[in-house]
Amino acid sequence: xxxxxxxxPIAGTLNQALEDTARLFPQRGIGVYDRRGLSVDWRTYPQxxxxxxxxxxxxxxxxxxxxxxxLICLPTSWELLEIYFGAIFRGAxxxxxxxxxxxxxxxxxxxxxxxxxELLAPKRFVCHESAxxxxxxxxxxxxxxxxxxxxxxxxxxxxxxxVLRQPDPQELAFMQLTSGSTGRQRAVMIRHAAxxxxxxxxCDFLGAQPGSETENVxxxxxxxxxxxxxGCLLFAVTQRLNLWLLRPDSxxxxxxxxxxxxxxxxxxxxxxxxxxYQLCVExxxxxxxxxxxxxxxxxxxxxxEMIQPETCRAFCEKFAAFGFRENYMWPSYGMAEATxxxxxxRKRKGARVLPTPAGAPAGFAPREVxxxxxxxxxxxxxxxxxxxxxxxxxxxxxxxxCVKGPGVFAGxxxxxxxxxxxxxxxxxRTGDLGFMRDGELYITGRLKDLLIIHGHNLMPHExxxxxxxxxxxxxxxxxxxxxxxxxxxxxxxxxALEVGEQxxxxxxxxxxxxRVRIGQALGLxxxxxxxxxxxxxxxxxxxxxxxxxxRQQYLQNQIERLNF
Numbered sequence: 001x002x003x004x005x006x007x008x009p010i011a012g013t014l015n016q017a018l019e020d021t022a023r024l025f026p027q028r029g030i031g032v033y034d035r036r037g038l039s040v041d042w043r044t045y046p047q048x049x050x051x052x053x054x055x056x057x058x059x060x061x062x063x064x065x066x067x068x069x070x071l072i073c074l075p076t077s078w079e080l081l082e083i084y085f086g087a088i089f090r091g092a093x094x095x096x097x098x099x100x101x102x103x104x105x106x107x108x109x110x111x112x113x114x115x116x117x118e119l120l121a122p123k124r125f126v127c128h129e130s131a132x133x134x135x136x137x138x139x140x141x142x143x144x145x146x147x148x149x150x151x152x153x154x155x156x157x158x159x160x161x162x163v164l165r166q167p168d169p170q171e172l173a174f175m176q177l178t179s180g181s182t183g184r185q186r187a188v189m190i191r192h193a194a195x196x197x198x199x200x201x202x203c204d205f206l207g208a209q210p211g212s213e214t215e216n217v218x219x220x221x222x223x224x225x226x227x228x229x230x231g232c233l234l235f236a237v238t239q240r241l242n243l244w245l246l247r248p249d250s251x252x253x254x255x256x257x258x259x260x261x262x263x264x265x266x267x268x269x270x271x272x273x274x275x276x277y278q279l280c281v282e283x284x285x286x287x288x289x290x291x292x293x294x295x296x297x298x299x300x301x302x303x304x305e306m307i308q309p310e311t312c313r314a315f316c317e318k319f320a321a322f323g324f325r326e327n328y329m330w331p332s333y334g335m336a337e338a339t340x341x342x343x344x345x346r347k348r349k350g351a352r353v354l355p356t357p358a359g360a361p362a363g364f365a366p367r368e369v370x371x372x373x374x375x376x377x378x379x380x381x382x383x384x385x386x387x388x389x390x391x392x393x394x395x396x397x398x399x400x401x402c403v404k405g406p407g408v409f410a411g412x413x414x415x416x417x418x419x420x421x422x423x424x425x426x427x428x429r430t431g432d433l434g435f436m437r438d439g440e441l442y443i444t445g446r447l448k449d450l451l452i453i454h455g456h457n458l459m460p461h462e463x464x465x466x467x468x469x470x471x472x473x474x475x476x477x478x479x480x481x482x483x484x485x486x487x488x489x490x491x492x493x494x495x496a497l498e499v500g501e502q503x504x505x506x507x508x509x510x511x512x513x514x515r516v517r518i519g520q521a522l523g524l525x526x527x528x529x530x531x532x533x534x535x536x537x538x539x540x541x542x543x544x545x546x547x548x549x550x551r552q553q554y555l556q557n558q559i560e561r562l563n564f
Contacts, residue, residue, distance in 0.1 A: 012169040013192040014088050017238040022049040025211060030236070030243045031265075032078050037250040037257040041078055045237075048081065055086025057158030059124070062148060066091035066165075068123035069175070071116060073097045073131055076223055076247045079150040081233075083126055084223075088173060089164055095120060095175045095187060096224035100134065108521035110138035112185075116177070117142045120187060120413065124148055169193035175413060176226055176336045187413035188336045195230060197406040198339040199238040201376040202231070205344045206269065206299055211240040216296075218244040218267040220251035220258050220276075227304050230340040231271050255280050256288055259322075263292040271301035271332075274308050274490050275454040277315040286321065295323030301344075302351075303332040305452045306443065307370040308490055312351035326350035333372035333443055337428055339407040343381060343441045345373030354442060357398055357435060369442045379405030382427075383436055386447055389424045398435050398444055403428040451483040452491055453524060460547060466521055467497050470514045480537050482551040484527070492527035496550060496559065498534045504564035507531055511564070530554070531562040 011017035021028070022045040029044035043051075064070055070087040072094055074080040080096075087094035097116060100109035113135065117125065125147045127135075135144045167173075173195055175187040200210075208215045217236045221228030223245075236243035244265055251258050259280065262270055277300075302312070316326045329351050332344040345352070353368040375381045383399040385391040393399040408428045411419035422429050431448040434441055451458040460481035467479050478498040486492040495514070501507060511529055518524055538546040538553070553559050 011238065012196060013167050014085075014173050014195060014234065014238070015164075015166055017196065018045065018049050018052065018085060021237060021240045022046040025240045028240065028242050030081065030245065032076065032081070032245045033247065033250065033261075035247055035250060037246055037254060037261075040244065043078065048085065051078075051082035052085035052089050053164060054158065055082050055153070056089035056164065057162040058153050058156045059083075059086055059090045059092065060159035060162050061156045062124055062153060064090055064092050064123045068092045069120045070094050071097060071120060071122040071125045073099055073113070073125070073127040074150070075099050076245050080223065083150065083153065091165055091167060092123070093172055093175050095122070095177060096229065097177060098222055098224045099131065106134045107138055110134050110140050113143050114140045116185065117146070119185070122146060126150065126153065167192060169196065172410060176229065177224065178336045186415055186418060189410040189413055190339055191410055194339045194407050194409065195234055196238060197378070198230060198341055198376075199235045201379075201407075202235055202341055202344075203239045204377055205346055208239075210238075215239075215268050216242045216244075216265055218246070218258075218261050218265060218270045220246035220248055221272065222248045225304070226334070226336040226340050227271055227273070231301070251276070252279075256284055259284070259289060259292050259294060259319075262294060262297050266296040268296055269299040269301065270297060271303065273304035273454060274302060274306065274311050277302060278308070278311045278490065281311065281314045281318055284318075286318070289322060292322050294319055297324060298328055299330050300324070300328045301330045301332050303334060303372070305454065306485065306491055307331050307351065307372070308485075309351055309353050309368045309370055311490070312370070316350065331370050331372045333441060335430060337409045337422065337430070338403055338405070339409065341376050341407070342379065342403050343373045343375050345371055345440070347373075354437060356444060357396065369444055372441050372443055374440050375405070376407075379403065379407065381436070381441060383434065389427050389429065395436055398433055400447055401430045401432045401434045401441065401443070403430060451481070451493055453483065453493055454490075458493070458522065458524070462522065463493060463495055463518055463524075466517050467495055467514050470517055471497060471499060471510060478534070478537070480545045480547055480550045482547045482554070484551065484555065486527055493524060494528045494530070494551075494554060495526055496530040496532055496537055496554070498537055499531050499562070500534055502562055507562060507564035530559060531564070532560060533562065536560060
């Protein structure tokens with residue numbers, strides 16, 4: 001299906017968008033809260049523009065040129081924003097990576113950064129002194145050599161004779177990291193035109209105009225995540241809206257801060273993955289929210305992971321007393337390779353569901369699947385037979401979701417093979433499974449082995465390698481990781497490990513150590529850890545783990561687990 005096209009509004013590049021927003025709406029801007037979520041640092045768009053241009057000149061002094069990669073590892077802060085936009089104004093490509101505290105231990109994070117520096121060959125790595133000390137401790141020499149702190153950057157003199165250049169809309173603007181936290185990652189290349197189109201399409205399905213006086217945005221999402229970066233920060237900048245940013249760790253520690261921010265600033269749009277709404281349902285006491293008014297929150301966008309109907313219903317029911325309405329819940333579907341949004345529900349009837357059709361992959365889809373709406377502007381979505389882009393399936397048939405449109409990415413940086421596999425004849429193969437009904441999309445699962453836990457992408461081998469390192473090796477043929485849906489908790493990780501040991505005491509110790517190591521490295525609890533006898537994990541004739549078959553056996557209680 002193809003969405004109706006309308007004229008493209010405003011600027012053609014992020015540079016021009018920030019300049020236009022600063023010129024046309026000089027009183028609007030961005031407020032960034034501190035770690036406690038209590039004090040906010042508000043700056044106008046003219047101030048943000050001046051900071052971006054200044055940092056661009058200082059990045060030039062630091063040796064950053066056009067086309068260079070700049071890896072930025074900072075918490076949500078004005079330091080991050082000014083350096084990010086400074087890199088864009090320099091003509092470099094900023095790439096955000098989460099600080100270690102949000103994804104796991106310092107050792108695992110240092111290993112990740114070592115890989116990213118090798119993959120991206122960045123000219124500079126911007127981080128705080130504490131992160132640099134971790135890199136030194138874990139011998140990540142390449143990252144240390146190119147590291148620079150925000151304070152060190154500001155101390156540099158701006159480059160003499162530095163001239164800002166307006167890029168072409170088809171040039172690259174930035175890169176987004178995809179996949180997991182310690183394994184092989186890819187950098188998604190995004191053009192200026194793609195992000196301008198995607199954010200403009202978001203404004204369109206909100207029924208708003210750029211510069212609308214009634215629209216305000218808030219987010220606690222990490223800015224290294226596409227929903228936080230494109231769906232909040234760049235959306236607000238390009239569409240000339242006020243924005244308030246909380247830190248992710250502030251929300252996780254005190255979820256009520258999210259709702260209080262929405263209430264205080266009369267926020268109209270604020271997105272979150274399914275787990276965020278579930279966290280509010282489980283942890284918030286209505287007595288703590290006496291002064292909260294959610295009646296302005298007309299767009300509670302939900303996406304980034306499988307949307308659970310039970311969570312949507314529970315959230316609407318619990319917060320109805322605070323002005324939240326069922327039709328405020330706005331299911332959507334997107335991914336970094338499409339810049340962000342692909343489809344969004346415009347009917348404003350809340351989370352609408354259909355029974356999961358026969359043939360949907362077991363372990364992902366619940367009994368009901370949520371409608372994630374129709375394609376955004378100028379975007380085609382079709383359901384294809386797996387590995388057959390040109391074989392469009394009839395309505396109601398489950399197949400691979402394929403996408404074509406202006407938001408589709410330019411490819412993976414320095415990964416031609418993966419690019420050719422994912423982009424075929426102009427179509428983006430998402431690896432997700434779904435079906436169309438009355439022009440709207442329903443997601444049922446995935447073709448890929450990718451795990452999406454609380455909005456973070458993880459590859460199965462990341463868990464498997466950690467488990468094998470604890471158990472004493474043997475290769476990936478002895479371990480299999482997969483995910484299943486656990487009711488309102490959403491997608492959860494399960495790990496099966498072949499062992500020769502059957503002593504209950506030793507198995508209990510092994511169980512504890514694996515769980516601790518995975519928790520430290522990935523910040524991830526295991527829903528289940530299963531020990532089985534050698535040879536019990538299904539494999540192909542070439543020895544590869546059949547994770548889908550292993551998942552199916554688990555769901556049907558066919559795995560002979562060793563008890564301890």
